[in-house]
Amino acid sequence: MSTPDLEPKIRIKNVSRIFGRSARRALRQLDAGVGKKEVQEETGVVVGVHDVSLDIYPGEIFVIMGLSGSGKSTLLRLINRLLEPSAGRIEVDGVDVTAMGRRQLRQLRRAKFGMVFQSFALLPHRTVLGNVAFGLEIQGVGRAEREARALQVIETVGLSGYEHRHASELSGGMQQRVGLARALAADPEILLMDEAFSALDPLIRSQLQDDLLEIQSRIGKTIVFVSHDLDEAIKIGSRIAILRDGRLIQVGTAQDILANPADAYVSAFVEGADRTRVLSAEQIMQPLRVAAKPGDSARVVLRKMERSGFGGLLVVDNARHLLGFVRLADVTAQRDRAQLDASTFQPLPTVTAETTLSDVIQRIHAEGSPVAVVDARQRVVGVVDKSTVLAALAQGDGNSAPATEAPPAEAAPPAAEASPADASPAAEASPTADASPATDAAGPSAAAART
Ligand SMILES: Nc1ncnc2c1ncn2[C@@H]1O[C@H](COP(=O)(O)OP(=O)(O)O)[C@@H](O)[C@H]1O
Numbered sequence: 001m002s003t004p005d006l007e008p009k010i011r012i013k014n015v016s017r018i019f020g021r022s023a024r025r026a027l028r029q030l031d032a033g034v035g036k037k038e039v040q041e042e043t044g045v046v047v048g049v050h051d052v053s054l055d056i057y058p059g060e061i062f063v064i065m066g067l068s069g070s071g072k073s074t075l076l077r078l079i080n081r082l083l084e085p086s087a088g089r090i091e092v093d094g095v096d097v098t099a100m101g102r103r104q105l106r107q108l109r110r111a112k113f114g115m116v117f118q119s120f121a122l123l124p125h126r127t128v129l130g131n132v133a134f135g136l137e138i139q140g141v142g143r144a145e146r147e148a149r150a151l152q153v154i155e156t157v158g159l160s161g162y163e164h165r166h167a168s169e170l171s172g173g174m175q176q177r178v179g180l181a182r183a184l185a186a187d188p189e190i191l192l193m194d195e196a197f198s199a200l201d202p203l204i205r206s207q208l209q210d211d212l213l214e215i216q217s218r219i220g221k222t223i224v225f226v227s228h229d230l231d232e233a234i235k236i237g238s239r240i241a242i243l244r245d246g247r248l249i250q251v252g253t254a255q256d257i258l259a260n261p262a263d264a265y266v267s268a269f270v271e272g273a274d275r276t277r278v279l280s281a282e283q284i285m286q287p288l289r290v291a292a293k294p295g296d297s298a299r300v301v302l303r304k305m306e307r308s309g310f311g312g313l314l315v316v317d318n319a320r321h322l323l324g325f326v327r328l329a330d331v332t333a334q335r336d337r338a339q340l341d342a343s344t345f346q347p348l349p350t351v352t353a354e355t356t357l358s359d360v361i362q363r364i365h366a367e368g369s370p371v372a373v374v375d376a377r378q379r380v381v382g383v384v385d386k387s388t389v390l391a392a393l394a395q396g397d398g399n400s401a402p403a404t405e406a407p408p409a410e411a412a413p414p415a416a417e418a419s420p421a422d423a424s425p426a427a428e429a430s431p432t433a434d435a436s437p438a439t440d441a442a443g444p445s446a447a448a449a450r451t
């Protein structure tokens with residue numbers, strides 16, 4: 001994953017690639033905002049990519065996604081200068097690749113890059129071993145060394161036992177494992193994979209995606225992976241870039257993109273995605289704004305409930321650790337007590353902030369109650385109930401604000417119908433109502449949950 005204090009492995013800065021002559025004129029028009037089609041009609045050139053800027057960090061699986069012809073392969077090939085940029089600059093480990101001479105470039109490719117293509121491009125009459133060792137052979141690595149190295153990566157990709165089979169005897173999935181092993185043989189730092197799994201049957205494809213993730217967890221390369229398949233992008237991508245007509249439309253994690261698609265094109269792209277597998281509890285929860293404290297009198301709790309507009313409240317201690325859930329009926333029953341009876345606190349299941357919506361739904365269903373969302377230090381940060389889930393799923397059109405900015409207070413059930421199964425214990429209907437620290441039981445760090 002990307003971290004801000006990390007130097008990018010690959011930096012793409014305002015890079016364009018025009019196919020054809022009069023690239024300069026085409027670039028001027030593109031810069032002025034003229035679309036790919038119009039520029040092509042007028043100048044006769046084809047726009048590969050235009051003005052793309054991206055940072056890709058070490059250890060990422062960075063997915064480049066878009067419809068056919070959107071410029072994915074062009075962008076990938078610009079990274080190791082298999083294609084020359086018409087404008088812009090590419091840096092690898094801080095070094096300007098666009099300024100390199102031929103020899104330097106060849107050295108760079110050999111030392112840092114491995115490529116895997118959709119068409120496996122294997123040598124059919126060679127064995128698996130011969131194919132995997134092929135790159136090293138070309139580089140003049142001696143037989144013993146290159147075979148030892150090849151056997152090692154053959155094991156990495158799960159092909160042990162197949163070393164002496166001919167490539168042509170293997171299934172598509174196996175052949176692509178050979179392709180991957182061949183790319184890994186020279187131990188490159190960066191893998192460029194262009195629709196590497198797109199030609200495979202869905203089941204085999206899914207298996208290879210799993211395997212790639214598992215292999216990556218061991219080898220930790222920087223992987224740039226081109227795909228036109230959103231589900232694949234979501235599954236394997238630490239971040240995703242979406243191209244349209246050669247332009248970069250959006251970059252982010254799958255969660256970012258699904259929660260907040262940049263435009264109608266991205267929305268159309270993400271429409272078919274299974275949001276429940278991508279959105280997290282943190283993204284859809286109602287942030288914790290008002291909670292009861294164990295020392296509260298029944299009256300204080302009733303006032304808090306009234307203020308929040310819901311028929312139940314979470315009970316948290318000063319460290320915001322969850323003690324349970326109190327229902328309106330139980331509080332009214334002990335109306336005159338100076339301190340709530342802890343035995344009336346109902347247990348409430350918790351999930352972590354990263355739990356997927358799909359798992360949250362399962363929990364809510366299995367437990368028949370809302371779930372509290374806790375951070376890494378077990379502090380309650382929010383609540384998810386049925387209405388929260390529905391509100392999150394209803395946002396599928398992508399035109400609404402991200403869920404985290406719009407707690408669906410109105411969608412919650414009225415207080416009178418309170419029961420653990422359908423109450424929204426934490427949401428605060430009015431943003432001003434919790435302004436007084438004296439009555440806000442959420443503790444000193446509650447401000448963090450209020451943003
Ligand atoms: N060698 C080339 N000559 C002319 N046009 C090209 C060439 N390579 C790609 N293109 C054009 O550039 C655009 C982007 O192509 P490409 O990067 O292959 O898209 P993708 O990989 O997203 O399908 C397309 O319009 C394509 O026709």
Ligand SMILES: [Mg+2]
Nearest residue numbers: 072073074195
């Ligand atoms: Mg392509």
